[in-house]
Amino acid sequence: ELGFRCGQKCVKLLGDGAAGKMASIEKDGEKLKVGKTDLSEGVEISRVSDTDYINYENMEVTESFLDYARPFLDEKPSRKVRLLKRS
Incomplete structure (x- = not known):
């Protein structure tokens, strides 16, 4: 949104x-x-950059990223973030 x-x-x-x-x-x-x-x-x-935002071993976002991203999202995201097409 x-x-x-x-x-x-x-x-x-x-x-x-x-x-x-x-x-x-x-x-x-x-x-x-x-x-x-x-x-x-x-x-x-300056852009916020944090190497702790992605767990490269499991290819998932980390709790640190979720804490950063939550204010920008409409609802609480799950650990598995997927891109969705906007219709």
């Missing part, structure tokens, strides 16, 4: 002619919301 809303925001920004802007996911207290920011600010934010 959050990713879909972020995509909608991108399309709206393009339609509004908002040059130099990008859609963003922002933390508002305990909630995440879709917003917009200047491209110059967005490129300065």
Whole structure:
């Protein structure tokens, strides 16, 4: 849901002619919301990377990854994460 809303925001920004802007996911207290920011600010934010996010022996995501990802998901994910087609 959050990713879909972020995509909608991108399309709206393009339609509004908002040059130099990008859609963003922002933390508002305990909630995440879709917003917009200047491209110059967005490129300065470093990506979160953690080698503990994937258990390469079992090819599964770890509890550390699930803790990071939960705020971005609509429901609690299982250990086995699958990609689903959006219809």
